[in-house]
Amino acid sequence: MSTGIGARVKRKEDKRFITGKGKYTDDVRSENQAYAAFVRSPHAHAKIKGIDKSAALAMEGVIDVLDGHQLTGDGIGNIICGWAITSKDGSAMNMGAWSALATEKVRYVGDAAAVVIAETQALARIAAEAVEVDYEVLPAVSNAKKALADGAPEIHDNAPGNLIYDWEIGEEAATDAALSEAAHVTEMEITNNRLSPNPMEPRSAVATYDAAEEHYTLYTTSQNPHVARLVLSAFYQVAPEHKLRVIAPDVGGGFGSKIYIYPEEITCLWASMKTNRSVKWTSDRSEAFITDAHGRDHISTAKMGFDADGRITGFKVDTIANFGAYMSLFSSAVPTYLYATLLSGQYDIQNIHCNVRAVYTNTVPVDAYRGAGRPEACYLIERMMETAAREMGKDPSELRRANFVREFPHQTPVIMAYDAGDFDANLDQAREAADVAGFPARKEEAAKRGKLRGLGYSSYIEACGIAPSAAVGSLGAGVGLWESAEVRVNPVGTIEILTGSHSHGQGHETTFAQIVAERFSIPIENVSIVHGDTDKVQFGMGTYGSRSGAVGMSAIVKAMDKVEAKVRKIAAHVLEASEDDIVIEGGEVKVKGTDKAMGWHEVGLSAYTAHNLPPDMEPGLKESAFYDPANFTFPAGAYICEVEVDPETGVTEIVRFTASDDFGTIINPMIVEGQVHGGIAQGIGQAMLEQVVYDDDGQLITGSYMDYTMPRAADLPFYDVHHASTICPNNPLGMKGCGEAGAIGSPPAVINAITDAIGSNTLAMPATPHAVWSALQAAQ
Amino acid sequence: MTKISMNVNGKAVSRDVPDETLLSDYLREHLRLTGTHVGCDTSQCGACVVHVNGRAVKSCSALAASLEGAEVTTIEGIAQNGELHPMQQAFTDHHGLQCGFCTPGMIMTGVDMVNRYKAEGRDLTTDAIRHELEGNICRCTGYHNIVRAVEDAAAKM
Amino acid sequence: MDMTGEYRIAAPRDAVWAALNDVDVLEVCIPGCEEIHQDSPTTMTAKVVQKIGPVKARFDGAIELLNIEAPASYTIKGEGQGGVAGFAKGSADVTLEEDGDETVLRYEARAQVGGKLARLGSRLIDATAKKVATQFFNNFQQHLNDPDPPEDG
Secondary structure, eight states: OOOSTTOOOOOTTHHHHHTTOOOBGGGOOOTTOEEEEEEEOSSSSEEEEEEEOHHHHTSTTEEEEEEHHHHHHTTOOOOOOSBOOBOTTSOBOOOOOOOSSOSSEEOSTTOEEEEEEESSHHHHHHHHHHOEEEEEEOOOOOOHHHHHSTTOOOSOTTSGGGEEEEEEEEOHHHHHHHHHTOSEEEEEEEEEOOBOOOOSSOOEEEEEEETTTTEEEEEEOOSOHHHHHHHHHHTTOSSOGGGEEEEOOBOOOOTTTTTSOOHHHHHHHHHHHHHTSOEEEEOOHHHHHHHSOBBOOEEEEEEEEEOTTSOEEEEEEEEEEEEESSOOTTGGGTTTTTTGGGTTTTBOOSOEEEEEEEEEOSSOOBOOOTTTTHHHHHHHHHHHHHHHHHHHTOOHHHHHHTTBOOSSSEEOSSSOEEOOOOHHHHHHHHHHHTTGGGHHHHHHHHHHTTOEEEEEEEEEEOOBSOOOHHHHHHTTBSSOOOEEEEEEEOTTSOEEEEESOOOSSSOHHHHHHHHHHHHHTOOGGGEEEEOSBTTTSSOOOOSOTTOIIIIIIHHHHHHHHHHHHHHHHHHHHHTTSOGGGEEEETTEEEETTSSOEEEHHHHHHHHHHOSSOOTTOOSOOEEEEEEOOSSOBOOEEEEEEEEEEOTTTOOEEEEEEEEEEEOBSOSOHHHHHHHHHHHHHHHHHHHHTOOOOBOTTSOBSOOSTTTSOOOOGGGOOOEEEEEOOOOOTTSTTOBOOOSSHHHHHHHHHHHHHHHHHHTOOOOOSSOOHHHHHHHHHHHO | OEEEEEEETTEEEEEEEOTTOBHHHIIIIISOOTTSOOOOSSSOSOTTEEEETTEEEEGGGSBGGGGTTOEEEOGGGSSBTTBOOHHHHHHHHTTOOSSOSSHHHHHHHHHHHHHHHHHHTOOOOHHHHHHHGGGOOOSSSOSHHHHHHHHHHHHHO | OEEEEEEEESSOHHHHHHHHTOHHHHHHHSTTEEEEEEEETTEEEEEEEEEETTEEEEEEEEEEEEEEETTTEEEEEEEEEOGGGOEEEEEEEEEEEEETTEEEEEEEEEEEEETHHHHHHHHHHHHHHHHHHHHHHHHHHHHHHOSSSOOOO
């Protein structure tokens, strides 16, 4: 059976997971392990007037209680946001100070004021309760719009009016003019609900300081261990990079929330040095809800103008983005370069303007969550398109077709230059698979049973890979967004791939091995993928933005190119032939058209014995490469959702969900389909079930799985997933990325379907039975 | 402290444990069987499901001290002589796992579900599988392939 | 959330007012009150046990009397720290109106919780706060109408 590109190879990593042998951070236990528990604020906004540690310190087994003044006193730097956004008036963004342990003020429920280090986890938690923090409670604000209002409590001294930045993109005057001349203008106010990412593995850290070597080791639940090491060293001054090893072993899901370097990792490292003990912290779910970065939380108003033929003439958006109490690592980029730049959707729109105000509130910091900005953009555009079609009495798919971009490359007015796509093909495929033609009959049949049936579309486009580095640098990014790889051919011919892409469910150990095995014509079992350890892997920017294929695998291809070049030279030398005549196939390196050949393993052995290499050639067979992409990639597709609503109860069932995606080249369709399934499930979760709720005082009231509704098996349908691909012209494998598409494309399809069913367009996410029922009542 | 004797994955084990020790902590911290995971603190997620005397139990909600003499099977104990359990095999065959964190609980729940339905002579439809998975949360797969895996394993068990 | 209520008490206003300011009366009327100490004419400290859904917490609290317009109205404000369970705060504006030999007591109360109580018990807070407020004023009414029998609840 083929294991090459396009083969449904079963995952190499599965065996350890299905037998309980996965090794996650919380499974790590150092000798003489000590445990950390954080003393967290129950108040959304308060001054710290004092901390009384005496009762906790008096407990047997408590090693130390450490606070923010000690942390900053030791020179541990503030947590930073790594992407500088400039306001439209030219001013820099207002980044408030964020210390891993608060010193003067706490700014959200969960903000840590101190940490207890104790002999057992249970004892640390009990002792943390005994630490008395004297708070002077201040007024708090949790809603972004209210935080901008006059007289709102100010959260950071250097952010007057809680405004972080006021940014714009596109031409406002031209867009206003286009809207004023439009034959029809659709206007909507759209909220993108706040979500909690909820990877099933709670975050965890095990930090160990070796005093003799002045060296730190950190096991952590990270999507990007090298970025963690870089930031911990360069910005937080925890340890110099060569004295800090970061290991992200098996990681139980990330969805963005494990990109960031959180206060807990910093504190554990520092506390390990302070106490000269290995310090372990593992979040419980309650703690995760108040410490893991949340996602989304936009409030937007939008106007879309059309000419008499239904062609979009202008699109104007005003967005308020809730950032929570501090600016998390990539927070600033999410509602700007990952959101407003996608507002052209799949459509040829000449005039777009978007204004974004980023706002502090007394809530958990908000950052990238699966899709990061692109779901917000897609939801906005696709709700507008469906609504406009209804208002103008047009078929929603025909209105989309009237505006599709069909010539590539296509420069949008909001930075992005789409490189390839066939949006008609995706829409055609989805409509066919969803049997749109048969929908009226199904609707009629449902009506006989007293049910309301609806159908909704979403034609999404997103931008993945995130680069090129020079371009993102010019837009304010603090890092480059390339990826690196090393290909090590061992003397026996087996291969290790060292990659900076981290796998936490994506199946890299299989897909990456597939392209290597195919390229060098060796069994896939002879390839292993090494990742997640800064002592093993040269460097890496990590996994997010659906970049592991388009960027991570491209780096592997580049390194394989170098290996192949050397293999050809060695083989040509040994076999006394021209390099150009060397071919690699069937496990051998051959001279084309002859019976002269050497086994793949013999080439490896030759390289390492070095008895007979070409003059001046270095021994060994190991090459590395850094790949910096030429452009974003643009996955796109069409999703169709069909629902049935019970008008008596508002209970909505998704009876059919059809996806047609364009991901470019697909290495392993089984894994890609799995990514789409999971993405759609999270999108349906956002559309129908999930919402982080704060009360007006900044108290989180959805702090467990009893109140925050996670999608469960019975809430979800089987998904009908198809592909209609165009090849990405900008990377060697032609890949676009598939990790986020489902979460981006699905929410508007669901809401468009439900609003179609109930005949009312006034419905916000999450469309709970109560919300649907209320919308139905209001419409009657 | 209470001395607890159990049979875990076919082996007799005996340990002194504090009375408040949860079965999940006992397995993970005392026996170092870390395949059983803890994903929440309100007994909703099901990552910690093990079998106690042949029935699926959320080990985060059971006290070790209450299980004197119990037969406990964890994810580490269901493969026999190096041969994967049909449920384990089905999960890999159908790509029913991604990050792997919820997987041990899913598999243990799946085995229990199939056993119960077979014992009762009931038909384990995909709707029934979804209903039975109420107590197990997966954030990666969207459940599609998990349901397919359980369905397939049910036919082979 | 806001809660309101109205009680008719078979006692003259001065007696009702005196009771509202009597720490011993408050002790028997505040549901779950284990002990209460008067620190000054307008401030008290108290220990109160409350069960909110799955969370049972002992609150170390401070009670303060504000906006005193004797004998017509005051605001009674309580604030309690429940340790790891979080905190609870509440206040009630109480007015007394003479009606012959009787007194009409009206209140408007507010409650707020924070920390774990809010995260785990938010579904139950409204009902619990309503129950606590109603119980207090029921107890108070009963106590004044018939101070001898043991209060229930």
